[in-house]
Amino acid sequence: MENERNALRQKTTRIHLAMEAEETLRRLKAFPDPPEAMDYFYNMFQDRFSNDSILPKGKKIIGTMCVQVPDELIHAAGAVPFRLCSGAFSYDQIGAEFMPAKSCPVVRATCGMLQINDTLWGDKINAVVIPTTCDQKKKATELLGDLSYSVYSLEMPSSKESDAARFYWQESVKQFALDLQQMTGQKITKKRVQKAIAKKTQATELYRQLHELRKADPAPLFGKDMLLVSNAYFLDDIDSWMPAVKKMIEEVKQRKAQNFSAGNRHAPRILLTGSPPIFPNMKIPILIEESGGIIVADEVCSSSRLLYDSVSYDENSLNDMVSAIADRYLKPCTCPCLTPNTDRQRKLLEMAHEFAADGVIYQAFSGCLPYEMEQNQIAKILEKKGIPMLYVETDYSPEDHGQLSTRVEAFIESIKFRKRKKRI
């Protein structure tokens, strides 16, 4: 009986998931003149979300949550990292059955996904690594343990300012490297780490090139497409992802040379920050650009925070390299689970300036207290600099679409009116 019910639930959820993905893709593709190279990414998501399993085949999988899990070490241990953080409302609803109504949709959807797919994938996910970032992710460690996943809690300090915090994190990452060898059965050697760092560095360099191209005025690329490219990194094989991004860079470069404008020429330039847009929940990015704005930069953990920084090490020793990897995941981190997090304020002001942003849109998922609470500080520093900010609290449910579109449109309009007055 129980098994039968589960099978039915899986079936229905898969239909919901495919519908959700289809709808998001339809809206993503409804914009004029998408770069041809985007087809790879549209097709990839279409494929992954309409098939039974979205896991890469044939390799050991280490599922990760949060951007602080070092990819390089997982690659060096001969496994494939797979970012589990889910953006699916279908999974969020499964999660809501056993998680608090006020928990954040990222955690709820991710746990929901792992709960319903337990029998589907079962032993395919070799381990789930969760850094001790926010309280909800920490508690998810226990929940997933109860669902009989092999869960690894990667201990992380709540600050990055002190030497003690950095030392603690380095030790934690070193221990993780040792434990990874147990999980995968592959010894982590100096050569393997070096190779893994080199590959990830290549990936970040590609990301940065695309990121930099968005500084152009007019902006040659929609933010919704950029976010999809970085989202693809969650689930794609790094060796297929890189050539696809290279093609994107070529095409966007050409467009920039031709002074191509993805949106309207005077479209308000938006910097997006806050809770991460994760496919299929691209609600806010799509709304922003449907309303006539263009996202020229983002400060979110599903995009720039995920791929902007690379590892730099001086000595070729294993110890130094692992420490350098650890540093890469703590020093530039601007997750609001850190206290203090003034670095995020600095970074936002810097980005707003570099990308000539006309305004900031701050998305907070209801239930994510760290983002909700930091909103105040960010609003204040932006106001001081005369940069308008819109704060939107939302979740994965499509219900608030009407309300949100009015709010986002009004914000974009207010920027347009300001710009218009300036031009006259």
Place this chain on the structure above:
Amino acid sequence: MQYFAGIDIGSTSIKIALIDAEKNLKSSSVCPTGSLFHKNTLAAFEELLEQENMQREDISYIFSTGYGRKLFKEADESISEITANAIGAREVGVKAGKVKTIINIGGQDVKVISLDEDGHVKNFVMNDKCAAGTGRFLEMTARNLEVEVDELGTYHQRSTAVPLTINSTCTVFAESEIIGLLANDKGKSEIIAGIHYSIAKRVARLTRRCGTIDDVVLFDGGPALNSGLVTAIENELMRKVLVPEKPEITTAYGAALIALDTHLYCEDEVINA
């Protein structure tokens, strides 16, 4: 003479404002949205033109706004009701000073908009998903108490005792509270005053969330015609609020002003180009 139109297609009613090139309100109308709102909007527009002895060609530019703005293809452009409301309110309140805060209660939402010195939208907050404490809520209350919506203000002013406490602004829960109070032989006036206070408290909370309250606070939207609700909001905010002469059409008027501005601006562009 050139005229400009703002058409505000709301959840409950359609509001149309016609202005001349000097920003003067020439004429306006309000009619129910109904289910065939596109047809109804067109009919209302034509009726207004006829009443004013105008032809469609006399209207140089039309801006639509409100929930149905995108579906009314006869408009030249559309704009969100927040921007339109801000611009309209600033203009109608100009004699009182600088409108810095707008409280708008519509058929299905409550909005508070704060404006900066120059009249640009600085911040705005709206009620969340449900229609608690909105025009719909007042309609339901009136129906339960068997009074007309436009009598609510008079009933409120007539109340002599302390307003009764209504805990919920949720239409469904408030309904059962009201029925309970009626069953206990409580006076209609005191119940109505209580309802107005429960809405006003919610509005005051929303207003404080939107930012500092200074200069002129303007209250518009259909429910602003309800003097009882105005009193309750003034008491909760602990200050006077400005209610324009025709509070339902501020947003339509704002859209008409934008139509005028856009028209002149476009002409500028052509000349400069």
